[in-house]
Amino acid sequence: MDAGDHVVSLSGVSRSVRLPDGTDLHILTGVDLHVERGEHIAVVGRSGSGKSTLLNIVGLLDAPTTGQYLLDGEPVRARSDRRTAKLRGQTFGFVFQQFNLLPGRTATENVANPLLYASGREFLRRKRIARDMLERVGLGHRLDTMPEKLSGGEQQRVALARSLVRRPRVLLADEPTGALDVDTGSAVMDVLEDLVRNDGTTLVTITHDLSVAARADRQFRLDHGVLTEITADALATATAHRETM
Numbered sequence: 001m002d003a004g005d006h007v008v009s010l011s012g013v014s015r016s017v018r019l020p021d022g023t024d025l026h027i028l029t030g031v032d033l034h035v036e037r038g039e040h041i042a043v044v045g046r047s048g049s050g051k052s053t054l055l056n057i058v059g060l061l062d063a064p065t066t067g068q069y070l071l072d073g074e075p076v077r078a079r080s081d082r083r084t085a086k087l088r089g090q091t092f093g094f095v096f097q098q099f100n101l102l103p104g105r106t107a108t109e110n111v112a113n114p115l116l117y118a119s120g121r122e123f124l125r126r127k128r129i130a131r132d133m134l135e136r137v138g139l140g141h142r143l144d145t146m147p148e149k150l151s152g153g154e155q156q157r158v159a160l161a162r163s164l165v166r167r168p169r170v171l172l173a174d175e176p177t178g179a180l181d182v183d184t185g186s187a188v189m190d191v192l193e194d195l196v197r198n199d200g201t202t203l204v205t206i207t208h209d210l211s212v213a214a215r216a217d218r219q220f221r222l223d224h225g226v227l228t229e230i231t232a233d234a235l236a237t238a239t240a241h242r243e244t245m
């Protein structure tokens, strides 16, 4: 497989920050990560291991200190904020543990919100597109409901619909089930996986939950900023012993 088949390709990526006392904190070290189009990968790791930093680099919210990032085979260069924001918006969708829905706006208005910045047809059809997306996440009966009247699982499905409404090629999910109970989280993952599989979207999920990680095509573990691929067997053993990765 050549680099062009990978949507995300990180080679030797590290990220450090200068602390107020003048020392450097190495958050990520020598990260290699090559994700194929349409693939679902999961990253597990203890709190503080660098998971969010990695996701921020992949999603162009942060830049590597050293190393190379190829997005669709093209080097990601330091660009102007506007050009980076445009590339980010065209490529990535984000789902977080917190649903971050706009209070006092209906589910449809929340999902249509990212399309306020779209052009032409998409902008004009934004309500229709939002309603279709809410149907797809099983919330066709909640189109005009305010977030505060929705359950946690329903709110996360609205957030999912919102993250997918611009049809991102890569969906970055940071603890998408973190605020949900096990059954609700599993139902949300069912919906999420159905959507990305149907649309051929690449999915990167960060999670503490080994059962969520087990659903991915491949699993990685971050340990003090060092990323390694783990086998399904290692994950199954860890799950059986209820270890935290």
Ligand SMILES: Nc1ncnc2c1ncn2[C@@H]1O[C@H](COP(=O)(O)OP(=O)(O)OP(=O)(O)O)[C@@H](O)[C@H]1O
Pocket: 017, 025, 027, 045, 046, 047, 048, 049, 050, 051, 052, 053, 054
């Ligand atoms: N800008 C920064 N300045 C100083 N320290 C930082 C900065 N960004 C991240 N860190 C530190 O780097 C480490 C990794 O942070 P990161 O948020 O990536 O971890 P994480 O694995 O996502 O943790 P959690 O699971 O708790 O969210 C943490 O110790 C964090 O405090």
